[in-house]
Each structure stands twice: as structure tokens, then as C-alpha cells.
Amino acid sequence: MSTLFESPNLPEEFLPGIYGQLRRMAAARMVASGPGQTLQPTALVHEAWLRLSSSGEKSWSGPSHFCAAAVEAMRHILIDRARQRSRLKRWGTQERVAMSEAEGEAVSDDEKTLMLDEALERMSATHPVRARLVLLKFFGGLSNQEIAHEMALPERTVERQWSYARAWLYREIRPRL
16 A cells, blocks of 8 residues: 555655545545445545556645545546446347337436536536536535635635536536436
């Protein structure tokens, strides 16, 4: 485990605290994703940890820099899983249904996650700060206060940016629901 933190910038005494923080973030994300989620928070953290350790990036400026990178890794893991389940759902066992039946079908949580990811990619092109805030809030499960600390912004600015980002995402995703 210590091979991930060969950088002198992140001493080994931070490991238990970082692991606990990542575990809380993953648990918050799992609760938000609703029922039917098969991935456990511990497994999500371990998979993110493995991705980060195999990425070659070992120079973390501090615990918050590492946590931000871990949140991004967790996001990619959840998006990859949603895409995989969505592919199986769409192409697994196909059968014909009447159009009237298909119109009333609800959008699954995986499809919502994929729509959010697509919208987040579009947002990051024009509003990178707001996109990072959504990433930390939605995929990281951080509070406004934690995000303000992580992004070095006043908490009130985080609240305003979150309100704007939510409205923007709703406008982007709503027509597809």
C-alpha cells in the first residue's frame, strides 16, 4: 500500500485518514445511487486505489489532491459499470414490444448516471469549476464546506455555483428523461 505514496509530499501517517475519507465518500455515493447497486463502498475505494496506483501518478501535493484524484477515479469506475450494465440491458435478450408500452418505461439509474456523465463532460468544456464542484458533490459525496476547503472558495460561492450547476444539469438532462 505504501508504494502508492512514495512521494515525500504525502507521508504514510495520512493513509488511515485518507482511506477513511475515501470510504465515506464512496458510501455516500452508493446511498445516492439507490437500490440495485451491487458494488460495495469498500470495493469502490479499492478499485479506485488500484487505478491510481497503476496510473503512474505518484506525486500528490497533499491529501486533498489525492482525494480529488480518487473521486475522479471513482467516477470513472461508476460510469464504466453503468455503461456495461446498460449495454447488457439494451442488447442482452431483445424482444419486441408495442411502442405504447415502451414510451412508459422508466429510465434506469444507470442510464441517469450516463446522462449525468455526458452532461458533466459538456459542462466541463464551458464551466470547468462548476463541473469539478459537481464531481466532488455528486460522485465524491462531499459537503459544501468540504468542497469550499478543497477548491479554496468561500462556502457561499460553492452554494451559488452548486445551485447554478444543478439548474444547468436539470435543463440538459430533463428532455431525455
